[in-house]
Amino acid sequence: MAKRIASISGHECVACGCCVKVCPRNAITIRKGIHAVVDSSKCTGCGSCVRECPASVIALSESGVGL
Amino acid sequence: MKNKWYDYLWIASALYLSLGFFNILFAWLGLICFATPLLISVITGSKAYCNKYCGRGQLFDLLGKKLKLSRNKSIPQWIRSKWFRYGFLTFFMLMFMLMIFNSVLVFKDVKSLSQAVTLLWTFRIPWHWAHKITEVPAWVSQFAFGFYSVMLTSTILGIITMLLYKPRSWCVYCPMGTMTQLICKVRAGAEK
Numbered sequence: 447m448a449k450r451i452a453s454i455s456g457h458e459c460v461a462c463g464c465c466v467k468v469c470p471r472n473a474i475t476i477r478k479g480i481h482a483v484v485d486s487s488k489c490t491g492c493g494s495c496v497r498e499c500p501a502s503v504i505a506l507s508e509s510g511v512g513l
Numbered sequence: 514m515k516n517k518w519y520d521y522l523w524i525a526s527a528l529y530l531s532l533g534f535f536n537i538l539f540a541w542l543g544l545i546c547f548a549t550p551l552l553i554s555v556i557t558g559s560k561a562y563c564n565k566y567c568g569r570g571q572l573f574d575l576l577g578k579k580l581k582l583s584r585n586k587s588i589p590q591w592i593r594s595k596w597f598r599y600g601f602l603t604f605f606m607l608m609f610m611l612m613i614f615n616s617v618l619v620f621k622d623v624k625s626l627s628q629a630v631t632l633l634w635t636f637r638i639p640w641h642w643a644h645k646i647t648e649v650p651a652w653v654s655q656f657a658f659g660f661y662s663v664m665l666t667s668t669i670l671g672i673i674t675m676l677l678y679k680p681r682s683w684c685v686y687c688p689m690g691t692m693t694q695l696i697c698k699v700r701a702g703a704e705k
């Protein structure tokens with residue numbers, strides 16, 4: 447079963463860091479001040495960051511390749 | 514999560530906005546909010562200012578979440594589009610230069626000091642009561658009025674989008690945020 451994790455539309459991310467602050471698993475980092483990236487091994491798909499993102503550029507999606 | 518010292522910088526932001534009502538010269542302190550994020554991004558290539566230290570972002574977060582002054586809706590696509598973000602940054606910079614130009618005119622005695630705060634680049638609000646120290650050169654006060662206008666205007670815009678969308682909606686189109694992200698992009702590109 448594919449687990450659902452946060453995926454960020456990198457080119458639309460404004461790198462504000464709101465998602466980093468709310469992630470209970472510390473799964474998000476802001477790479478080089480450009481955009482946020484999710485560590486898929488840490489993310490539990492709780493959805494906190496999705497609700498938080500002021501730009502609404504995070505969605506939960508199946509991580510499994512070739513679903 | 515345990516709060517760090519910098520999680521209280523919203524107090525400084527709130528204080529800054531209040532002080533302008535008492536003495537306009539405090540507006541000069543706002544230069545810190547311009548220089549710090551730029552320096553951080555140029556030197557470290559990160560958005561640590563936005564991610565950690567920005568009191569304004571924290572203030573919107575607090576008002577929107579703790580006081581529930583936000584509808585928590587998604588921001589319209591056009592506000593987060595590149596053309597709007599860069600367009601707003603350009604407009605903001607132009608207005609900023611105009612403000613400096615105004616101070617220069619006052620410095621050169623071409624114009625006299627206007628004791629007013631201009632909100633949303635349109636509405637002039639008399640603000641003479643905050644002009645308490647008149648011994649400083651007129652351009653120093655003019656710059657303070659102009660700078661405070663910028664800070665108050667952006668706060669008003671930020672409050673409107675906080676109410677309509679998510680608490681920190683301002684961060685989507687904040688000129689400082691856009692500019693620091695741009696600097697980081699250029700820096701990362703140059704490293705390659």
Ligand code: SF4
Pocket residue numbers: 451452468469470471472473474484488489490491492493494495496
């Ligand atoms: S979905 Fe939850 S665990 Fe995953 S990145 Fe977002 S906040 Fe963190």
Ligand code: SF4
Pocket residue numbers: 454458459460461462463464465466476481482498499500501502503504
């Ligand atoms: S909250 Fe949204 S816009 Fe801000 S850094 Fe995270 S993904 Fe990017």
Ligand code: SF4
Pocket residue numbers: 462550562563564567568569570683684685687688689690691
């Ligand atoms: S985007 Fe602007 S308001 Fe938001 S954290 Fe960065 S500097 Fe502060």
